[in-house]
Amino acid sequence: QVQLVESGGGLVQAGGSLRLSCASSGSIFSFYAMAWYRQAPGKQRELVALITRGGSTNYADSVKGRFTISRADAKNTVYLQMNTLKPEDTAVYYCKTGGWWGQGTQVTVSS
Numbered sequence: 001q002v003q004l005v006e007s008g009g010g011l012v013q014a015g016g017s018l019r020l021s022c023a024s025s026g027s028i029f030s031f032y033a034m035a036w037y038r039q040a041p042g043k044q045r046e047l048v049a050l051i052t053r054g055g056s057t058n059y060a061d062s063v064k065g066r067f068t069i070s071r072a073d074a075k076n077t078v079y080l081q082m083n084t085l086k087p088e089d090t091a092v093y094y095c096k097t098g099g100w101w102g103q104g105t106q107v108t109v110s111s
Helices: none
Strands: 004-007 010-013 018-024 034-039 046-051 057-059 067-072 077-082 091-097 105-110
Touching (some): 004 091, 018 034, 018 091, 018 105, 034 067, 034 077, 046 077, 057 067
Parallel strands (some): 010 105
Antiparallel strands (some): 018 077, 034 046, 067 077, 091 105
16 A cells, blocks of 8 residues: 655744655655645645656645646655745645555744
């Protein structure tokens, strides 16, 4: 069974940076697009960034120019580099690939 494990979340001041990682227990990343989602309290889960098998990327308007998604298939890992963080970025961040979701990692941005 495939497991996705996120890491790298935490508490950061506005304007700061964090790098999230999502590692898979199996060699599946090369077969699927990979994505990061987030869910803030009282809000629906939303797509933050996506990277295709070919490396094309797509971002939510709210994070364009600040977040970067990348993948390392040999390491079965996808990353989300988050710069210039804002309080509104506070959420639980989840990675997704194929039909699998990670357990989420909390990101809290203080003002």
